[in-house]
Amino acid sequence: MALTSRAARARSTADLALHVHDYRPDANGSRRERLTALAFIAPALLGFAVFYFWPTLRGLYFSFTEYDVFNRPVFVGLGNYRAILEDSTFWNAMLVTVEYVAINIATQTVLALLLAVLLHRLTRSVFVRSVIVLPYLIANVVVALVFYWMLDAQIGITNQVLGWLGTGPVAFFGDQNWAIPTIALVNTWRHLGYTALLLFAGMVMIPNDVYEAGRVDGASEWKMFWRITLPLLRPVLALVLVITVVGSFQAFDTVAVTTSGGPGDASRVIQYYIFDLAFQRLQFGYASAVSVVLFVILALVALVQLRLMRADQSDVA
Amino acid sequence: MATTAAPSDIDLVLKAPAPAERRKAGPGRVLAWTALVLIMLVTLFPFFWMLRTAFSNGASLATQPASLLPVDPTLGAFERVLGLASTEEAQAQGGSGAAIDFVRYLGNSVVVATFITAGQVFFGAMAAYAFSRLRWPGREAVFFLFLTALMVPPIFTQLPNFLLVRDLGLLNTYAGIILPYFFMTPFAIFFLRQFFLGIPHEVEEAARLDGAGPVRRFFGVILPMASGPLATLAILQYVQAWSEYFWPLLVGSDDRVRVLTVGLGIFRSQTPQGTPDWAGLMAATLLAALPVVLLFAVFSRRIVNSIGFSGLK
Structure with a gap:
């Protein structure tokens, strides 16, 4: 999910240490060099052509067909796309996904900002940062199952605690209204530390003099956050948001091992719906069309975000 | 979605100026540290709960759902998921007895x-x-x-x-x-x-x-x-x-090539006695997480310092 060229540009302003010794791109090199290069990129080129490029074209083609995986695909023109417009399950999936993304991103970003500021202002301890990033290294499936247990309606620890507080029990995964917030918060738990470390890395690049100057002027930590950290962090924050939002739209694992899209369609996020269509209902053509729509939405979301936050213009320089 | 940085960022992080103002231990600092420690606890608690449950007897879990220590401590859950327990033993502790290898x-x-x-x-x-x-x-x-x-x-x-x-x-x-x-x-x-x-x-x-x-x-x-x-x-x-x-x-859903994550998903969907085999499930998730945690324990400095901003994925 890449934005790499943007990242490279955002980086170039902050990049202090990298001395680039590049050959001129217009130089074509010796014959030997060209042949070596060809041999060296051959495996990657093969992987790219077979598993990225070709399936992208094929996926586009399938989206214009009716295809049950066993018989030949039948061309139906824009039929699938027209069907999407009237597919209430699709629109529900979009709604559920947007709700998921909103809760996940809002909590994750605010908490990660807080955590990054705490790290930035308090400590450089590798231990602290290790603990904080640990959940990110654990597989989604594992995280989902641990929370599935901790949030169990009958004997999960969370409901025991709620019981002591005089409320509950809440069927976190089994209740229509709770399923999506629960799944979103589980993912916030997993991604919080990692997101914070990305923001932290951005904060470290802000020159310390700026804070010194702020302190001389008698600014409080609170004021320095709003006047210094946040504005100077904006390009980094924009990139983090684009990456996390795009990633969040593709939630699947947690849903698959906890609710399977239920109860009803309450947690049938778009990625799970596509999986469902393709592999349970064998509507491969239609599933491809929905994934094209997802692709377009993700591209638009990324573009709009980058525009809004002017991610490629840094204030640091 | 791993995001990592070229070596220059590692230098940046390591050479970063130490946080200023160590001398002032005002209420703000105490509050900030409290928040940080709280976040670390929330981060670590699920791992602790995983351990606590994995060493419990599945059949007794419901009797003391809030006990901080393993309930009726046993290695049964591990024996179960590693295929070392007989069907009867497994079922006695809340397992399904079905083969999960x-x-x-x-x-x-x-x-x-x-x-x-x-x-x-x-x-x-x-x-x-x-x-x-x-x-x-x-x-x-x-x-x-x-x-x-x-x-x-x-x-x-x-x-x-x-x-x-x-x-x-x-x-x-x-x-x-x-x-x-x-x-x-x-x-x-x-x-x-x-x-x-x-x-x-x-x-x-x-x-x-x-x-x-x-x-x-x-x-x-x-x-x-x-x-x-x-x-x-x-x-x-x-x-x-x-x-x-x-x-x-x-x-790769077939048993012969099934990887841990897929196996865990299937294990979770088995509900032998009305509910999942929680102790077994937590023992299994622990085994699945362990290699990564060990890898991390050895390379934590390298991993933590590599999370930065040059290569976005």
């Missing part, structure tokens, strides 16, 4: 993650070398094309890739699970290219004057110099391959 899944995960990592790092390094230090026509255009692959959401290519793997007769084989990730991941190429670009020209020039061709320079000069970033990349890709769920679920 986690040793095999663990082995499958090791095979899959190892091959994927080896392929990605090796082929990625070769491609990165060609993109950064060899001159050939069309270099920038091909690199840009590779980068666009990062934009495509995985689900979009995974549906057709499933058909491809099926048509090649590779469903439920290691090859089917590994191949799509084996030859290239744009991230690996981008990550290593950044590093290779930063190696001074003179280093390679000396080898060239000694008559070393590009292949020998790659293996003899560049690769040894890049051992740090190569290791970082390998760790990150290993962790990611280990965690992957969607793709192995599609093409």
